[in-house]
Amino acid sequence: MTQLDVSALRAAFPSLASGIAHFDGPGGTQTPAAVGAAMAATLTGPLSNRGTSILSEQNAEDAVAAFRAAGADLLGAQPEGIVHGRSATQLAYDFSRHLSRDWGPGDEIVVTELDHDANVRPWVQAAERTGATLRRLTTDPVTADLRLDDELDEVVNDRTRLVAVTGASNLIGTRPDLPRIAARAGEVGALVYVDGVHLTAHAAIDIAALGADFFVCSPYKFFGPHCAMLAADPALLETITPDKLLPSTNDVPERFEFGTLPYEQLAGVTAAVDFIAGMAPAGMDAAPRRARIVAAYEVFDAHELRLRRRIEEILAALGDRVVVHSRAAHRTPTLFATFPGRHSDDVARVLAERRVHAPSGTFYAYEPARALGIDAGLRIGLAPYNDDAEVDRLAEGLAAAL
Incomplete structure (x- = not known):
């Protein structure tokens, strides 16, 4: 090593x-100097709203495309499945509203006692709003881990619509067995929403291997600017219809991003991912990012x-x-x-x-x-x-x- x-x-x-x-x-x-420099260079332009008719418009387009490509490389995802958000909390609230449109009495939503409240309260409130039942996977204070052997098969059942679970606890560091939880969710047809904010700072992420349908992280936890990104299969995102402005695009992933994107912030995320890639062992310069x-x-x-x-x-x-x-x-x-x-x-x-x-x-x-x-x-x-x-x-x- x-x-x-x-x-x-x-x-x-x-x-x-x-x-x-x-x-x-x-x-x-x-934050490394390279991230700040990338943000400053993008912000000071030339920079305009996105387009292709002039350099300032193309710079904005390039910043968006580079951000999505960097996010995909970081998380083992597709660029078309990378959604920008102001914060992980904002993305959880957005997607709790998107996904709960057809929830109702008889449906069940699962949260855990390991999670940051940003991956608990949006789902609790969505369940309350729709009449769905809230279930919890609890934490054993002795092992500091979820009681999966005792609870998983009963709590995640045929009525479960979504499991919200952390990739790693931001408080005590516990990394629950995500593939096991996701496998059980898959057996009953439930979606898995993973708060990967703490985990992404410490582990290479492969959302398919983890079994995450939705995976959220925050670049400021790994050398980047204060924002968040969500990764999902573009085909899954195509099935979700958010409220949005009439003239705004209906393309995925952009239909989940409201208003003009912060191009300088996107450039900072790309620079942070490149910084991580630059810490690979010597001799890997020609390897894929x-x-x-x-x-x-x-x-x-x-x-x-x-x-x-x-x-x-x-x-x-x-x-x-x-x-x-x-x-x-x-x-x-x-x-x-x-x-x-x-x-x-x-x-x-x-x-x-x-x-x-x-x-x-x-x-x-x-x-x-x-x-x-x-x-x-x-x-x-x-x-x-x-x-x-x-x-x-x-x-x-x-x-x-x-």
Whole structure:
């Protein structure tokens, strides 16, 4: 396995010169200079509304096409199935309205106790609005994973219309068995809507292998600008009719994108995907971008896993002063901890005084926090640019705080 050149990677991020050790990757990563440059170059043009009659129009067309191609390479999808959204929350609300048009009493919708509220509340409210029944896959606080052996076949049944499930918990890092959940949904004819916001920052995605009918991610979690994208089979999108303006196109995927697209934002997403591909091991320059993305994630994963294990050892050495709730067998490099007798806000404050950013809270993960009986905790999330020196600083800050 090729080792990640962390020093070279860090040099691409101007913000890291601040001296802050960022363990807040699950909330959003830092941004490489190349992404900002791509956005500025697109925005300053020439740039007009889309068309082909003049360079400024063509630049807009090219930004859209490049974004869809980059999203497809990132997620193992087709460009015609990539939908831009302002945020993952906005896309979930949009598609909850699109998909619930024909729901009614007798239909069932499944959510989970691992999900960020953005992949729970839109479906809860759609079920309430249509009279459908809401079901939950619950979390076992001991394993920090879903109780699939006990619940999956009963909760996902012939009445199920849709299963909304996370690819990885943004709170505790748990990666539930998506292929198993999707296989059960397929048996009963239900759709699977996957919130991949946290997962996409840490794993190469293949939506077909995961069994996702809809897969959503947010580029600002993996070096890009603040927006979101949804991937789906274009043939499935053709079966969905959204409310839209009369003059706007009915083509897929554009009929799901309302108003003028932010071309500079799309260019930033493309640059972020290219940045990831550029982290592939040496000798892959001529390989297709998809292959380079997959290879880069393998390098990222090895680096992040090594650092995660170091942090786990540091937390274990603190004994009963720390309770680590991230304990699932399959999980991301994100650790969530509480401190008996101490509030996590106090620990986060001591770390911040040392210019180490590991925030405190529950981070909109209402369901897993409730399942674990937690009102707040410290989240330590790794990104590829974190290094051993920063882990040392984290250890020193935790020791001082406790």
